[in-house]
Amino acid sequence: MIGNDIVDLALAKKESNWKRKGFLDKIFTPKEQLLISNAINPEVMVWNLWSRKEAAYKIYNRETGIRGYFPLQLVCCFENEISGTVVCNENTYFTQTIISDEFIHSIAVVKKEYFNEIKTLNSKTKISKTNGIPFIIDEQTKIEKPVSISHHGRFWRGISV
Numbered sequence: 001m002i003g004n005d006i007v008d009l010a011l012a013k014k015e016s017n018w019k020r021k022g023f024l025d026k027i028f029t030p031k032e033q034l035l036i037s038n039a040i041n042p043e044v045m046v047w048n049l050w051s052r053k054e055a056a057y058k059i060y061n062r063e064t065g066i067r068g069y070f071p072l073q074l075v076c077c078f079e080n081e082i083s084g085t086v087v088c089n090e091n092t093y094f095t096q097t098i099i100s101d102e103f104i105h106s107i108a109v110v111k112k113e114y115f116n117e118i119k120t121l122n123s124k125t126k127i128s129k130t131n132g133i134p135f136i137i138d139e140q141t142k143i144e145k146p147v148s149i150s151h152h153g154r155f156w157r158g159i160s161v
């Protein structure tokens, strides 16, 4: 199982004032807030942690069927700028994050080995959805394969394993 999330940093800057009162408390645990306040670039850390949580949520929702908005239950364990885990109600998801000047893209998987198997989808790939959750049909085997897609501002990323 996989999940991904992309943040267009220019759009995030324009649309989301992460410094507004109460925002950080609603989304980030005290430990995560400490990571943000100690970061060289706090804004990038905000979206880094955010994208990890969203990528992990996409797996959590698929696995459990539980939907909702519960950012404080998606707890980031930060190894370094590009890797870590997100724990949600005793489920652990591994994350890898790419940070550029333009975007932040996080991928979450249930097993670390899956990182080596990630394939990037072409934006023209035919993607179907059940209850809003995307999948593709493998052309050779005709078997449904879960995919994860994310779009924000100028960017679109789709992945499968």
Ligand SMILES: CC(C)(COP(=O)(O)OP(=O)(O)OC[C@H]1O[C@@H](n2cnc3c(N)ncnc32)[C@H](O)[C@@H]1OP(=O)(O)O)[C@@H](O)C(=O)NCCC(=O)NCCS
Pocket: 004, 005, 006, 027, 050, 051, 053, 054, 057, 058, 059, 061, 062, 068, 069, 070, 071, 129, 132, 133, 134, 148, 149, 150, 151, 152
């Ligand atoms: C559903 C949710 C994950 C979508 O994330 P988003 O950043 O708004 O949008 P993205 O572009 O990254 O992802 C949207 C795509 O994810 C897919 N998707 C939607 N719900 C999904 C789910 N529950 N699981 C997996 N994939 C899902 C869809 O294919 C959708 O694409 P579409 O709009 O073309 O159909 C998000 O709105 C949400 O509900 N998050 C809850 C978790 C939380 O508490 N987040 C707080 C901030 S950290």
